[in-house]
Amino acid sequence: MGSELTITGCTPADYAEICTLQEGLWAGGPDGNHAYLEWKYHANPYLDERYTVIARSPSTERAELLGMVGVFGSCWERDGRRITLPCLTDTIIAGEYRNSPLFHEMVDEVLFRLRRDGVPWLLDFGDQGTVPAMLIRGWRQVGVWGQSVVTRAADAGHHGPWDELPVTRGVRSGSLISPTCTPDLDAMAEVVRDVPTDGRIRVARDSAYFDWRASNPLAKYYYLVARSEAGSAEGYLVAHRSGVDTDQGPTPTTVVECEARSAEACADLIQIAHESLPGTRVLMWTRDLADAGVGVLADMGAEFIEPTGRPTQDRPLPSLLIRETGAFPLAAELPDVSRLDAWDFRGVSGRGWR
Amino acid sequence: MKDGLALTESEVRDYLHTLLCDLLLRESIPADHDLKDSGALNSIMFLELFVRLETQFGIHITAADVNQDNFRTVESITRFVCAKRVEV
Numbered sequence: 001m002g003s004e005l006t007i008t009g010c011t012p013a014d015y016a017e018i019c020t021l022q023e024g025l026w027a028g029g030p031d032g033n034h035a036y037l038e039w040k041y042h043a044n045p046y047l048d049e050r051y052t053v054i055a056r057s058p059s060t061e062r063a064e065l066l067g068m069v070g071v072f073g074s075c076w077e078r079d080g081r082r083i084t085l086p087c088l089t090d091t092i093i094a095g096e097y098r099n100s101p102l103f104h105e106m107v108d109e110v111l112f113r114l115r116r117d118g119v120p121w122l123l124d125f126g127d128q129g130t131v132p133a134m135l136i137r138g139w140r141q142v143g144v145w146g147q148s149v150v151t152r153a154a155d156a157g158h159h160g161p162w163d164e165l166p167v168t169r170g171v172r173s174g175s176l177i178s179p180t181c182t183p184d185l186d187a188m189a190e191v192v193r194d195v196p197t198d199g200r201i202r203v204a205r206d207s208a209y210f211d212w213r214a215s216n217p218l219a220k221y222y223y224l225v226a227r228s229e230a231g232s233a234e235g236y237l238v239a240h241r242s243g244v245d246t247d248q249g250p251t252p253t254t255v256v257e258c259e260a261r262s263a264e265a266c267a268d269l270i271q272i273a274h275e276s277l278p279g280t281r282v283l284m285w286t287r288d289l290a291d292a293g294v295g296v297l298a299d300m301g302a303e304f305i306e307p308t309g310r311p312t313q314d315r316p317l318p319s320l321l322i323r324e325t326g327a328f329p330l331a332a333e334l335p336d337v338s339r340l341d342a343w344d345f346r347g348v349s350g351r352g353w354r
Numbered sequence: 355m356k357d358g359l360a361l362t363e364s365e366v367r368d369y370l371h372t373l374l375c376d377l378l379l380r381e382s383i384p385a386d387h388d389l390k391d392s393g394a395l396n397s398i399m400f401l402e403l404f405v406r407l408e409t410q411f412g413i414h415i416t417a418a419d420v421n422q423d424n425f426r427t428v429e430s431i432t433r434f435v436c437a438k439r440v441e442v
Contacts (some may be wrong), residue, residue: 100396103393128398132397132404132420133393136389136422137422144417309417311416311420315401
């Protein structure tokens with residue numbers, strides 16, 4: 001089957017057709033889905049759409065689009081050095097090609113292109129549901145980690161515009177915590193810059209990154225910034241909801257980042273976020289979360305879901321898969337990239353880089 | 355049906371053949387049919403396969419077990435299940 005198809009690179013000229021093939025995937029309507037593709041693959045500050053591939057039928061008259069595998073750029077840093085790593089993401093397969101080799105053939109084309117260009121790894125932070133077939137195809141599971149789930153009443157949280165949430169003094173840190181609907185780029189970048197690294201690989205976050213993420217046309221973001229009496233930024237928190245769901249709709253609210261200079265400020269941000277955010281379920285990764293933050297979540301009745309190592313049990317949990325492309329030499333600064341303890345998720349509590 | 359722990363290797367193979375035919379909606383699958391290259395089993399089907407194996411044979415399948423050596427053909431899955439049962 002696959003030999004009859006053509007797999008090529010994807011360009012923005014293909015976006016309209018992609019949206020038509022799978023208009024329901026992102027639920028943003030034709031315009032919203034098109035804007036999402038433009039944002040994620042064309043406006044990404046680290047990588048354009050060069051590794052996103054599409055498959056077409058062999059028809060010479062009108063080659064029909066049959067699938068897409070998206071690859072976007074994520075930027076990581078260790079000891080002051082930065083490296084861009086591509087991430088596998090949105091997948092679209094025409095109905096008649098599901099449960100066929102098409103998905104894997106498109107991924108193989110992505111791997112070929114990465115290998116050709118000397119890119120050593122492809123990451124996948126995708127849902128656990130995709131894990132088994134990828135492990136069979138030679139991917140490695142770096143790890144699975146736990147998350148907390150706080151379930152709330154339908155009318156919980158702040159009602160009204162987010163930026164009208166009253167400024168609150170954190171009970172642990174004494175910081176003044178204020179809401180914003182747009183990212184305070186300077187404050188957030190300042191906090192990240194001043195939080196020391198610990199030798200592990202962490203997401204590189206700067207103004208360009210925050211600005212890009214905030215431009216996701218299918219997302220709603222909620223920001224909190226903690227400041228000292230003197231006005232210095234002490235921490236920030238970013239939460240995400242689907243932009244195509246209502247505040248009390250079925251999709252979860254996810255705390256995607258919580259970075260702070262102190263564990264106390266971090267705990268205050270977590271508490272106010274879980275008290276104020278919309279949504280009936282608030283999720284947060286707990287890997288690398290300080291005890292003070294875990295304590296706040298426990299006091300709020302969080303359910304802590306920990307990995308078992310069994311794919312049948314761990315499906316709801318976040319994970320990282322990695323695939324070596326075969327490009328050599330592998331990046332010298334990341335010899336331990338396939339070990340979970342090499343990754344620093346202290347400030348990242350959800351899939352914040354997409 | 356006999357308890358999974360009591361099945362002979364041949365009976366495990368027959369059980370797996372029936373199970374995979376159910377998942378793939380096929381009447382028969384050759385013993386050397388390549389589940390990796392065919393792409394016929396998607397992740398949801400693999401998860402259902404794992405659940406059925408864990409339930410039938412009382413084994414725990416870990417992420418480290420999920421590789422092409424263990425899950426490429428009916429034959430390789432048979433060997434894996436029989437080896438895994440010994441660990442129980």
